[in-house]
Amino acid sequence: MTTQFKILNATEFWQKENSFPAIPTFSQSLDNVLGNKGIQVGSITELLGLPGSGKTQLCLQLCASVQIPTELGGLDAEALYIDTNTNFTVNRFKEILSASMEKCGNILNTAKSNCESDHLKRLHYVNAFGLEKFCSLIFTLPQLVTERPNVRLIIIDSITFPFKDGITLKQRTGVLFRLSAVLQKISVENQIAIVITNEMSTRIGLSTGSLVGAFGDAWAHRCNKRVLLSAPKPLENERFAALVKSNNSPEAVGKFQITIEGIRDTNG
Amino acid sequence: MEKLNSTIHSALSTVLVKKLTKNCINTIADFLQEDVEKISKITKLDVVCILDIRDIIFKKYSAPSIAGTTLRTKYLTEKRYLETGIKRLDTILNGGIPIGFLTEVCGLAGSGKSQLCMQLAINSAKPSNSVIYIDTKGDFSAVRIQKILEAHGLSHKEMAIIMLNINIVQIFSMNDLISLLESIKTKKIVFDCLSLVILDSLPCLMFQHFGDNNKIGLKFLNMFVNLARCISNEFRTCFICVNIETRWVDQEQVPDLDDEDDNFGEPAYFEIKNRCLGKYWRHIPVQVLSLQRAFESETKNCININVIAENYNNPCSKLQCPISINYSGVF
Numbered sequence: 001m002t003t004q005f006k007i008l009n010a011t012e013f014w015q016k017e018n019s020f021p022a023i024p025t026f027s028q029s030l031d032n033v034l035g036n037k038g039i040q041v042g043s044i045t046e047l048l049g050l051p052g053s054g055k056t057q058l059c060l061q062l063c064a065s066v067q068i069p070t071e072l073g074g075l076d077a078e079a080l081y082i083d084t085n086t087n088f089t090v091n092r093f094k095e096i097l098s099a100s101m102e103k104c105g106n107i108l109n110t111a112k113s114n115c116e117s118d119h120l121k122r123l124h125y126v127n128a129f130g131l132e133k134f135c136s137l138i139f140t141l142p143q144l145v146t147e148r149p150n151v152r153l154i155i156i157d158s159i160t161f162p163f164k165d166g167i168t169l170k171q172r173t174g175v176l177f178r179l180s181a182v183l184q185k186i187s188v189e190n191q192i193a194i195v196i197t198n199e200m201s202t203r204i205g206l207s208t209g210s211l212v213g214a215f216g217d218a219w220a221h222r223c224n225k226r227v228l229l230s231a232p233k234p235l236e237n238e239r240f241a242a243l244v245k246s247n248n249s250p251e252a253v254g255k256f257q258i259t260i261e262g263i264r265d266t267n268g
Numbered sequence: 269m270e271k272l273n274s275t276i277h278s279a280l281s282t283v284l285v286k287k288l289t290k291n292c293i294n295t296i297a298d299f300l301q302e303d304v305e306k307i308s309k310i311t312k313l314d315v316v317c318i319l320d321i322r323d324i325i326f327k328k329y330s331a332p333s334i335a336g337t338t339l340r341t342k343y344l345t346e347k348r349y350l351e352t353g354i355k356r357l358d359t360i361l362n363g364g365i366p367i368g369f370l371t372e373v374c375g376l377a378g379s380g381k382s383q384l385c386m387q388l389a390i391n392s393a394k395p396s397n398s399v400i401y402i403d404t405k406g407d408f409s410a411v412r413i414q415k416i417l418e419a420h421g422l423s424h425k426e427m428a429i430i431m432l433n434i435n436i437v438q439i440f441s442m443n444d445l446i447s448l449l450e451s452i453k454t455k456k457i458v459f460d461c462l463s464l465v466i467l468d469s470l471p472c473l474m475f476q477h478f479g480d481n482n483k484i485g486l487k488f489l490n491m492f493v494n495l496a497r498c499i500s501n502e503f504r505t506c507f508i509c510v511n512i513e514t515r516w517v518d519q520e521q522v523p524d525l526d527d528e529d530d531n532f533g534e535p536a537y538f539e540i541k542n543r544c545l546g547k548y549w550r551h552i553p554v555q556v557l558s559l560q561r562a563f564e565s566e567t568k569n570c571i572n573i574n575v576i577a578e579n580y581n582n583p584c585s586k587l588q589c590p591i592s593i594n595y596s597g598v599f
Contacts, residue, residue: 004444004447005437005439005444005448005451005457006437006438007400007435007436007437007457008435008436008437009431009432009433009434009435009436010410010413010430010431010432010433010434010435010436011410011428011431011432013408013410013436014410014411014413014414014431016410017409017410017411018411042406043406044406168479170478170479171478171479172479173475173478173479174475174476174477174478174479174480175479176475177472177475177476177478178476180405181440181441181472181473181476182440184405184406184440185440187406188406188438203517204517204537205517205519205537205538205539206515206517206539207539216514217376217377217512217513217514217515218471218475218512218514218544220376220377220378221377221405221469221471221472221512222405222472224405224406224407226377226378244378245377245378247382247406247407247408247409247412248409248411248412250569250594250595251571
């Protein structure tokens with residue numbers, strides 16, 4: 001069969017899916033919630049949560065985790081950070097990165113092999129403020145990814161911000177679904193993990209509770225996995241992650257904390 | 269519209285077809301509309317022969333009438349339902365998913381639509397039946413399929429037999445979907461004993477055309493519906509489309525009955541559920557399955573879902589049943 005369509009049977013698909021690596025979060029509890037030992041490449045994961053629940057921190061940790069050397073089962077790859085909201089601070093990233101790399105170095109029993117700047121180089125940062133900039137960036141992503149074949153993680157922090165103003169609801173849905181089709185395509189074809197952060201919004205009168213993810217019910221379908229982060233006791237530094245939607249793992253709740261070194265399991 | 273060609277009738281040679289084309293008679297419709305004598309003049313064939321060609325075209329292309337008794341025997345002898353393999357679901361569906369028609373699976377995000385579809389794919393993939401799973405949002409997971417089969421205690425060989433009969437295509441635009449269905453229809457892509465086509469999900473493609481001030485989305489939807497109906501009828505397959513549900517909240521002031529001053533009480537909120545894809549789509553599927561998550565599940569590690577089945581051939585019947593999802597699949 002020679003057609004433009006790639007038709008696989010489930011056994012071939014299974015082999016492909018099993019060969020997909022995952023990006024660990026440095027918290028075992030969180031990895032278990034996500035299933036597949038972390039954030040899986042080839043799919044879109046959405047992080048939901050109120051401000052301060054740890055969405056950006058988790059994203060920064062993932063940018064560091066993607067650099068874990070192959071000897072430790074990591075991807076040894078690069079990350080692309082699309083910032084729409086000036087959430088990114090390079091100092092904080094440096095902190096998390098060096099702590100993560102030190103941990104890897106300790107396990108491998110090697111002295112600090114590469115200098116920090118080498119590691120920092122493997123993060124590509126784009127600030128895409130405004131809807132036009134954001135959309136044109138996403139539509140040029142396929143090319144950007146072919147130019148930088150080592151990118152295995154794309155983070156969009158946050159997807160909500162470009163759509164705050166200047167677009168009608170209907171158009172917003174259209175644009176969002178078009179963008180996510182592009183994202184899905186590159187994630188499948190180039191084995192890239194895509195992580196999107198989303199904010200929460202309030203809808204009074206809904207039967208399932210009034211606090212829901214932004215963009216409404218239609219968008220809720222689009223991502224393969226949805227993880228809800230929450231910080232019920234922010235002072236105790238204990239965060240909860242609940243998997244609210246997934247295509248291949250059961251819904252579960254896990255715990256983690258945010259330390260100076262990044263995302264870690266809670267003590268005890 | 270189909271072009272004229274020499275295979276229609278032995279008298280119509282390629283030379284004659286060329287001659288006709290020169291006179292702006294390109295398609296079969298042009299041929300039928302043109303005056304017989306004029307065609308006779310161009311082709312130098314006699315009128316009887318032209319009339320004969322016309323008759324053959326009519327026979328081949330017109331919609332034939334079928335006698336009621338033939339329809340009845342066809343109805344009685346043909347297999348009309350594909351069993352879902354989920355007993356409670358089969359009962360409310362009157363035997364299974366209707367063959368030859370479109371069926372919709374509808375529900376909120378995370379209500380188990382994709383899980384149900386994957387289970388249906390497993391249950392209907394047998395050596396004599398193959399399944400196409402058209403995935404538009406990357407939700408198909410073969411690892412999940414394998415885990416379900418493993419939980420049922422199947423051997424590796426048995427798993428492979430089932431999994432070899434599930435075919436997955438990933439599609440990202442309405443355009444691709446239509447050309448895929450077209451190549452299935454014209455048998456450019458052939459599946460042995462096709463029994464089930466699953467499209468998960470249609471709105472993911474359709475919403476890409478949302479908010480454009482043109483009717484391109486609707487045009488695509490119409491083309492899709494025609495192709496899907498044609499395929500399901502011709503190949504005698506079930507066609508399942510996943511649709512999504514959205515909610516919106518209406519607020520209304522309800523007059524307080526106890527209060528005599530005609531004061532208005534607390535505002536009441538009404539949650540209204542809406543099947544996506546608009547009014548056109550509403551009457552396209554013959555069978556609609558709406559999934560609704562039950563609020564409390566009694567057992568751990570298990571999600572309970574209510575399924576409401578609505579059949580448009582029998583609008584009075586609206587049956588519902590509970591189904592459950594756990595690590596071993598949907599049951």
